[in-house]
Amino acid sequence: MLIDPRTDSRALGLYVHFPWCIKKCPYCDFNSHPLKETTDQAAYLEALLSDWQHQYDILGQKRLAETPSENFTSIFFGGGTPSLFKPDHLHRLMREIPHREAETTLEVNPGSTEYFRFEDYQAAGINRLSIGAQSFSNTQLAALGRVHQMHETLQAFERARHAGFDNINFDLMWGLPGQTVTGALADLQQAIALSPEHISWYQLTIEAKTEFARRPPLLPKDGFLQDIEAAGLALLADAGFERYEVSAFAKPDRQCKHNLTYWSFADYLGIGAGAHGKISVDDRILRTQRPSQPRLYQQDPKTIAPAQVNPxxxxxxxxxxxxxxxxxxxxxxxxxxxxxxxxxxxxxxxxxxxxxxxxxxxxxxxxxxxxxxxxxxxxxx
Ligand SMILES: C[S@@+](CC[C@H](N)C(=O)[O-])C[C@H]1O[C@@H](n2cnc3c(N)ncnc32)[C@H](O)[C@@H]1O
Ligand code: SF4
Missing domain, CATH: 1.10.10 (Arc Repressor Mutant, subunit A)
Known part of the structure; x- marks a missing residue:
């Protein structure tokens, strides 16, 4: 039984962070670091397993016992680029985590598909994919410093469908450098034509300490941004994608359960470098945060000092x-x-x-x- 985190406080999510990418994108302030040949994924897996076991003992076990199936409602592998995490490692981790009936999402960068087979993800228990398309224009993808081109997104989507994934999201961004209303709509039209179950449509923001903050690109003026937003919202609605959150659009019953957990202030655990968690214990609300630097995290994945959120x-x-x-x-x-x-x-x-x-x-x-x-x-x- 899938429970709805908006109405059922027994819902419990799990976030798992993978902190590496092929290359850092100039707009991104997520906790991600360039993957090196020396990056030891096996050591990271060990750290995740200890982190998981420890959080399970001190927080998770009791909360999981209160959920209807003693399983997580949702699990989300985010990054970074978790599609660079070796499928065997993912498999190993999933064997430890109660995930029966959970919506289990993995973020996929279309430029990373040589590292895995979608069938392996299915076998590991992943049942939802979030593909980082960003745009379907190769010019925009280059301006965004992406490692992939449009045809790789199309290929990733087709392969995912072929492997049996029936719950797929596209991440798209709008308000891109030099973008016109026509350009932004063309991105949405291409996404809609593929008929995914979900589209996340984010306005590009310039985040502090990123390459774009140091060397800002020329973004569309406010008037154009309003026009892009209005036209995009109308197009998504016409195509049957219901807006259920500021930037999230879904076909009926395909809202992302995991993100609903955050947006409705339900509980979740977070494992991996920089991961956050929020958990209610009696009438207290505790927040957890793991060290952001993968090296520091791996040195000590167990020490955790939950902080209380004051009233x-x-x-x-x-x-x-x-x-x-x-x-x-x-x-x-x-x-x-x-x-x-x-x-x-x-x-x-x-x-x-x-x-x-x-x-x-x-x-x-x-x-x-x-x-x-x-x-x-x-x-x-
Ligand atoms: C952790 S990333 C997703 C997966 C994967 N790393 C990738 O980029 O393909 C989450 C999403 O946040 C969005 N995002 C990241 N930085 C952003 C920014 N500065 N403004 C708007 N959206 C942003 C992108 O659409 C991105 O796909
Ligand atoms: S691939 Fe995704 S997480 Fe990595 S730097 Fe680019 S946007 Fe950020």
Whole structure:
């Protein structure tokens, strides 16, 4: 039985981080490092196994026992480029992790397909893929410093389907250097033509300490960005992709369970370099974070010092996530997951209702509130 993290607080996710890529992309601030010939994947696997075992003992076992099937609801292998992780290692890890009935996603960079066979992923228990297409224009892919070209994305998708994957996401970015409305729509049209189950459509942001922050590319002006967004949203809706979060679009019943876990402030464990976790223990909320540097992580994958989220922070953290969901969540979920009474925010909520920014009967924004989400969050602070 697949449980919905938006409504069922017994849901439990697991995030597994793989911190290496073939090459660092100039826009990316994820915890990723260039893979070297000397990178010892077997040692990383050992670290993941110890990290897993330790977190299972101190946090996971009790929480898993409370889930309906004593299994994770979702598992997400993210990166970095987890499709560089040797399939044998993935297999070994999956043997340890209770994953029956879990939505189990692996991020795939289309430029890494020589390292694995999709059939091996199926055999390991992966049942959802997230393919980092980014764009279907070779010019844009070059400007983004990607290691792949468009034909490799098409090939990866075809091979994945051939191997039996029936739940596939494309990551696409928009607002790319020099991009026009036509260019952005062409990317979406190509993705839609392939008929994936899910599309993540992210606006390119310039992140501090990245190559793009040091040497900023020329991005489309605000007016163009608004035009791209409006046209893209209409195209996705026409094609039957329902927007359920700011940047996430899905065919019916194909929302990403794992991301819903984050957005509805449900619980998850995180293993691997730099991975975060969030877990409720009685009326406390604990956060875990592993060392970001793979070397430091591997030296000591077990030491973990969960930090308590204080009550003032809980409400805001909850809202920062839940209000990204187009339908939000029930107000009772706020109480259940923050351990704070709804009436603690009632006065300001009512003001926002009067201004047409949030819903009266749910913890959700209106379309206007979604457009001014930052201001809504500031008011709730
Ligand atoms: C960890 S990466 C995914 C997988 C894989 N590493 C890849 O790039 O193919 C997650 C996604 O975040 C998006 N992303 C990364 N940096 C971004 C940025 N600065 N602005 C917008 N989206 C970004 C990209 O679409 C990327 O595929
Ligand atoms: S491949 Fe993905 S994780 Fe790696 S640097 Fe590029 S965007 Fe970031």
């Amino acid at each position: 003032e922070q809980r409400g805001l953290e909850f809202m920062m996530n839940a209000l990204r969901l187009i339908d939000g969540v029930e107000q009772s979920i706020f109480e259940e997951r923050t351990h704070m009474p709804w009436h603690s925010i009632e006065t300001v909520w009512q003001e926002l209702v009067t201004q047409g920014l949030v819903a009266a009967d749910r913890c959700a924004t209106t379309p206007l509130g979604l457009r001014y989400l930052d201001s809504v969050l500031e008011r709730l602070l």
